[in-house]
Amino acid sequence: MTAPNVTLTGLTVTYRRGQVRALDGVDLRLPTGMVGLLGPNGAGKTTLMRVLTGVLHPTDGTVSVDGTELTSRARRRQVKAATGYLPQELGLYPDLTARQFLDYMALLKGLIDRRARRARIREVLDLVALGDVAHRKLKTYSGGMKRRVGIAQAILNDPRLLIVDEPTVGLDPEERLRFRGLLATLAGDRTVLLSTHIVDDIVQTCPNVVVIEHGSIAFQGPVGDLAARAQDMVWHVTVPPGAPAPDLPTVNVTPGVAGTTYRVISPTAPGADAQRVEATVEDGYLTLMHALDPANAPEPGSDEPSRLTR
Template identity: 45%
Template sequence: MLKIRDLSKTYANGVQALKGISLDIPTGMFGLLGPNGAGKSTLMRTIATLQDADSGSVHLGDLDVLADKTEARRRLGYLPQEFGVYPKVSAMAMLDHFAILKGVVDGRQRKDLVKALLQQVNLWPVRHRKLGTFSGGMRQRFGIAQALIGQPQLIIVDEPTAGLDPQERNRFLNLLAEVGEQVVVILSTHIVEDVTDLCPRMAIIAQGELRLTGEPREAIASLDGRVWKKSVDKAALDEHLAAYTVLSTRLVGGQPVIHVLSDGNPGDGFAAVPPDLEDVYFGELRRAAAGDAAVAKAA
């Protein structure tokens, strides 16, 4: 269990990236949803001991992560949003180097470990290829291989499927699901579908604050009978945005389709639709924005 309590961080430019975040994250896949700039990466970097918090605590079992960073790094696997590689080095040589950095000094043990990890992420057949020739999905799978060195108790992956094609995305997510059967895996993303498909528990963070935590299916069930859909003319879109609690707008065949939150049928051509996690997510972002607007107005 990873326990986060009252974690706060304000940068030198005055941006308050984290505002008293508290979370309990059990073994398995845990989805952390939020838009760009929500504070997800700040939270991940703090847990990964790459930056200090202003206040609060992080415990992994009996380990005080923020106080004992050296031991925390031994128990951690981390795949950052921007995972750089040496393009002219082979996958096998690079993973061997990472294993040395992780303290695997015995040559035979390291050779067996590198082979096992490359097989696990399905990169053994291309082990001699230079990393610069790998596709985006292959690089991400290599990133998971390096994150698994040392049998970590906690793995953090930050926006791992951004830019991947559908096939590579599915392959990568299946790999993450397998890894998440044994350890705590935090999947930080703004892609709602990734969390819906993989994570039995989740949290939504917006503007540095925890907006919602729990099971995706329970969050979705809370909107049963309250989400309505309508296709509208582009000329009437602004009118609908002003008149209704619009969760999302997307173009379908060139025509705007809106999802609206309402306890009763709004009428006027609306039809009920089953809610999904995207409706939950956009609803929380809307409430967060409305709260900030109210604070600004009061000031």
């Protein structure tokens, strides 16, 4: 299978006769392997995925998947045939077995030959570790098992581009780990775009990440580079019981007997007792969302407080 080449140039999508820009001049190249997609609600992630799957035609710009530009209906159909998609909410038929459901989906994907179709269904069921329970009705499956059925239908056509949207939401820790391993296995020489709000899913599986905000690309590159955005700006601040929380971007809060410890982002030490800690990808993401920059820190000895700038 040829490694994909997914390129977006000047991609723009508008709604309401141009009054709303869901995507605004996006330039993006998705490398082979796992790529994480982060961004707040309404940032444009879903619109981007719909364009990549060929469901939505952009207002302006070009999209190329494996050398094929999505410039016509025929070419969009060609790309859709080589793309797998697992939406956040996949409609399953509860009274069908997993094997029956996949047989139906395979027919929709154009796998007409019965012998080849059944062989492929057995293959993907074994790949997602559901071969032994393929005879059971989907209504008897757990949430994690249903997600695995979802990924099975997405890879029936052996896609060069696989897009998954919030696949681990609501899963228990063991099933989440299983799903992460499955996605990493599937990456190989294809591109897997993982859209999620769970930063740890990206940290554990994706060497590269894209951050989208207000319809534009705020960051694209290695996950380590995103963590580096917060280097020397992450602090632990402990406040006594009853004291107000720091008025700073806060990554997490840990209550304790002596007080509450806040993990905060600030270009300068937010207090005399603040302890600087190593930056993580989540810290880098929050830094990016708040447009916090060490260059905005006050001069040494200044009484001016740290501030956020947009």
